[in-house]
Amino acid sequence: MLKLFNTLTRRKETFKPIEKKLVKIYSCGPTSYNYAHIGNFRAYICADILKRYLKYKGYKVMHVMNITDVDDKTIKGANEAGISLKEYTQKYENAFFEDIATLNIDKADVYPKATEHIDEMISLIEKLLKSGYAYKTKDGIYFNIKKFHEYGKLSHIDLKGLKTGTRISTDEYDKQNVQDFVLWKFWKPEDSDVSWEASFGKGRPGWHIECSAMSMKYLNQSFDIHSGGVDLIFPHHENEIAQSECATKKGFVRYWIHNEHLLVDGKKMSKSLGNFYTLRDVLEKKYKPLAIRYLLLATHYRQQLNFSFDSLESATITVNKINDFFRRLNDVENEKSDKILELKVGRLIAKAKKEFVKAMDDDLNISGGLAAFHDFIKEINIIENKLTKKTADKVIKFLKEIDSVIGILEEKEEEELNEEEQKLIQEREAARKKKDWKKADEIRQLLKSGGIQLDDTPSGARWKRIN
């Protein structure tokens, strides 16, 4: 039985979806005003692990992640760049899809864009106006938080001493600023051509209403899981609950799953400290995407993750080791039958699988899950030279099974060698056959300086590209 920590109740709860075999998940996605930073990708990878593990457990998953392509930040960015909002956001949207493919993040089923769901937002706001939860002022439509007695139930915010009728028009604010929040912002000159007509006045949506409208459109008024970073608990998710539950009179989300912050060298990431990294910044330093993925997933999602280039170095070593092991298994050719070995490998697989599931069932305890995985590899390493093709295939199958959750195996064939490289490897093989070790070594060095590493195995030399 899978247990998940629910921010709403502040405890681990047994997970039970509304529909028996289908899990509906909504994750707050990127705002297309900049390249996403590594902290954003931690959140997307947390959702990815959750989704992959649910599939591993036999559930079908319907995953929706929104794209915020209209809000304060995107409008400001487009104005500063002197281009249309669409042109401006498209660039970052494309970059986002490239980046998630780079990190081997499984795509969501739907990526709704805010600008394509304005009608849904307008009708939600109309409902809230009609039922008295929202009111109109000179600059927009606001949600009256005093009308929703459960306001604060997610963030446990203290509403005592709250003044009635004070309101905040910016999308982002902190707990010190809890006030009525904006649902719709009437057109202002700085919005230039960004506006939509609505029965209550021309303007554009606030950020919070976007997620309520889009999640309920694709996943129904009540759905299973909503994920995002802890920084979204207040006000964003608190406001999503208020808007949705007041409009539908139904419980909005069953399980709220939040991942902790990512720190860089122990400090909060910020441009002024010079420790702010987009994924692209890190890739420029020639790190492997899968090593970055591994580092981002290997800390439990409810713990702060401390990113450093030292830890990225060790993640690189770990990912390379696992992939080298995986490739060696594919090279095993021994066709002999060895019943005792088969039993032993079967036992090791069963034990590792049990430990992996036990850990992951406990609120996705990835550290325990990975420990089971690494211990298994260590045990197989001890008997590696005795492996038969049959046992190696079993191990491969199990590695792939675990990898369906963690996603760090390099399954794709590496790039092809060019003609000259092929010729050099053949020459070296010939030299080795003639026991001309000096020449063989020279060629190996030559290849290495050209970015190719050779490993000699019983079935000949294997090559891989190194940076």
Ligand SMILES: [Zn+2]
């Ligand atoms: Zn959201």
